[in-house]
Amino acid sequence: MLKELSSSKFLIPAMAILAMLATSAGFYISLKQAQQSQQAVSTIEGLFWPNPKQINAFSVLDQDGETFGLKQMKGKWSFVFFGYSHCPDVCPVTMSVMADSYKELVDDNNDLQVIFASVDPNRDTTEKLSQYVSYFNPDFIGLGGTNEMINSLTGQIGVAYYLNNENQTEGYLVDHSASIFLIDPLGRMVGKLSPPHEKNKIIQQFTKIKTFINEQS
Numbered sequence: 001m002l003k004e005l006s007s008s009k010f011l012i013p014a015m016a017i018l019a020m021l022a023t024s025a026g027f028y029i030s031l032k033q034a035q036q037s038q039q040a041v042s043t044i045e046g047l048f049w050p051n052p053k054q055i056n057a058f059s060v061l062d063q064d065g066e067t068f069g070l071k072q073m074k075g076k077w078s079f080v081f082f083g084y085s086h087c088p089d090v091c092p093v094t095m096s097v098m099a100d101s102y103k104e105l106v107d108d109n110n111d112l113q114v115i116f117a118s119v120d121p122n123r124d125t126t127e128k129l130s131q132y133v134s135y136f137n138p139d140f141i142g143l144g145g146t147n148e149m150i151n152s153l154t155g156q157i158g159v160a161y162y163l164n165n166e167n168q169t170e171g172y173l174v175d176h177s178a179s180i181f182l183i184d185p186l187g188r189m190v191g192k193l194s195p196p197h198e199k200n201k202i203i204q205q206f207t208k209i210k211t212f213i214n215e216q217s
Contacts, residue, residue, distance in 0.1 A: 044208045052188040058152040060117070063130035063142035070187050076113050077210060078183040079193075082159045084120035084174050085132040091116075094178065094197055099136040101202040106139075109210075111185065117143040119161040120174050121150055157181055157189060182206065184213055 055070060062068040079098060083091035098114050106112055116133050118124035121144045124132075129142030144150070154161065159181075165172035180202070182191035191209045193202060 044205070044212055046182070046191045046193050046205050047209050047212065048190050048192065049212070052184070052190040053156070055156055055183060055187045055189060058149075058156065059145075060143045060149040060153060061126060061145040063126055063133055063144075065126045068141070068143055073183055073187055075185050076111050076183075077109065077185060077206075078113050078115055079206075080115045080117060080157070080181045080183060081179075082117045082119050082154065082157075082161065082176055084118050084176070085124050085128055086120065087174070087176075090176075090178050090195075094180070094195075095133075095136045095140075097197045097199055097202065098180070099140075100199045101206075102137060102139070104199065104203055105206065113141060114139070115141045115143060117150065117153060119150060119154065119159070119176050120163065121145055121147055123170070182209060 055073070057070050059067060059069045062072075079102075081091075081094055081098065083094070085091070095116060102112070102114050114137065116129070118129060124142075124144050126142075126144060129144050133140040133142040143153070159177050161174055161176040163172065163174050178195040178197075180193040180197065181189055182193065184190045190213055191205070193205055
């Protein structure tokens, strides 16, 4: 009986120590994984994580006059650039770079789409948008519609723009963002690619962001 008591007296503390060690090991592993994940995020330029913004329902018109909304983004990686077809510099340069980037990426990424969203719907009719985006690539999508339609998307993404058209209906300039926004297949804004835009930089950023997001799924 004394032997049994003596054994149990040492067994209980030993079990407690083992439990503490197991808990500590689990905590250490979790902490290490969190640190590694945070380090990965910090090395990926433009990545929004761990709280990417979920895009809610919106409704605009594409270059064919068809309704385009969140449904058309789901299941796709979408590069979204806001501009206008009369833009003299930033827009054509950015779209040219995106055309070169798309050619490099599309073979290995068949779930990719490039979207040019106009912030000048008064001049950018569906016909004008169709001509504009197809000039850079026939696969590109142009979005427009009424001001209210456009704002249903710009408001969510946080894109500010200003039309300098107080005294004219043609020939005016529009101040707008030069960034490219990246939406993942779940409809989350997961990245922002800031200018200056270069083909190799865009490819590198997209590849890193996509790989990271897929690993988190």
